[in-house]
Amino acid sequence: MEFRVLGSFGGDSPDCRMTSFLIDGSVAIDAGAITRALPIPEQRSIRHVVITHTHMDHTASLPFLIENIFGSNEGPVTFYSTRLVLAALRRHLFNNDTWPDFTRIPTQLFPSVRFVRIEAERPFTIPVPHRPDLEVTAVPVSHLVPTCGLLLRQGSSSVLLTSDTGPTERIWSIANQTSDLAACIAECSFPNRLQRVAEISLHLTPRDLASELTKLTRRVPVYVYHLKPPHVAEIRRELQDGAFTHHVEELEQGRTYRF
Numbered sequence: 001m002e003f004r005v006l007g008s009f010g011g012d013s014p015d016c017r018m019t020s021f022l023i024d025g026s027v028a029i030d031a032g033a034i035t036r037a038l039p040i041p042e043q044r045s046i047r048h049v050v051i052t053h054t055h056m057d058h059t060a061s062l063p064f065l066i067e068n069i070f071g072s073n074e075g076p077v078t079f080y081s082t083r084l085v086l087a088a089l090r091r092h093l094f095n096n097d098t099w100p101d102f103t104r105i106p107t108q109l110f111p112s113v114r115f116v117r118i119e120a121e122r123p124f125t126i127p128v129p130h131r132p133d134l135e136v137t138a139v140p141v142s143h144l145v146p147t148c149g150l151l152l153r154q155g156s157s158s159v160l161l162t163s164d165t166g167p168t169e170r171i172w173s174i175a176n177q178t179s180d181l182a183a184c185i186a187e188c189s190f191p192n193r194l195q196r197v198a199e200i201s202l203h204l205t206p207r208d209l210a211s212e213l214t215k216l217t218r219r220v221p222v223y224v225y226h227l228k229p230p231h232v233a234e235i236r237r238e239l240q241d242g243a244f245t246h247h248v249e250e251l252e253q254g255r256t257y258r259f
């Protein structure tokens with residue numbers, strides 16, 4: 001799969017201080033930075049958005065994405081997430097106060113957006129033009145709000161994305177059962193100095209990440225994202241100096257990876 005980093009949260013450009021990835025030009029994973037990262041014609045190619053959780057750095061560009069692509073495609077754009085996440089998006093975002101309810105615009109019969117509820121650990125497929133279908137499995141992780149990491153598979157190659165999480169278990173056992181796992185994308189939000197903050201907010205420090213990776217028995221490269229902007233330099237240093245069981249490198253903003 002072609003995995004483009006639209007926003008990796010940490011990094012040097014202000015545009016990347018939100019979280020979004022784009023697979024094969026048409027499937028977005030989270031939507032923190034889509035409308036800032038892509039020109040409108042490329043936004044129009046996005047037909048599917050998988051949302052890991054409701055936090056703003058993962059959802060902020062959803063309203064503007066819908067507005068920018070409104071009327072440019074036949075059929076609605078589809079948002080996939082678990083029941084609690086979709087309910088919260090309805091309640092707090094597409095509530096006709098914060099932003100219009102585009103699941104009823106222009107009409108309920110022909111809406112601009114369709115919400116599709118997914119179930120934890122039940123794989124579903126998303127059609128991708130000119131490529132094999134993308135198979136997605138959501139796996140609950142440990143964060144402040146209901147959040148799922150994702151196992152993404154296309155053909156015979158899989159990538160695991162932890163999304164935002166503190167120390168967790170299940171997603172690592174799923175990774176260990178995945179024989180075609182090619183890479184893991186893991187969060188690391190705070191420097192070791194802020195261990196307590198990481199614990200309270202259910203995120204990882206480099207020290208936590210090293211401990212989490214001991215649960216991953218597959219020897220795949222690990223790409224780190226979600227370095228909180230004020231601490232990027234400090235986290236980078238600690239990632240470089242840390243002792244990890246895996247090859248660890250920072251996910252590069254704007255780069256397209258082929259997994």
Ligand SMILES: [Zn+2]
Pocket residue numbers: 053055143164
């Ligand atoms: Zn979060």
Ligand SMILES: [Zn+2]
Pocket residue numbers: 019055057058164226
């Ligand atoms: Zn986040």
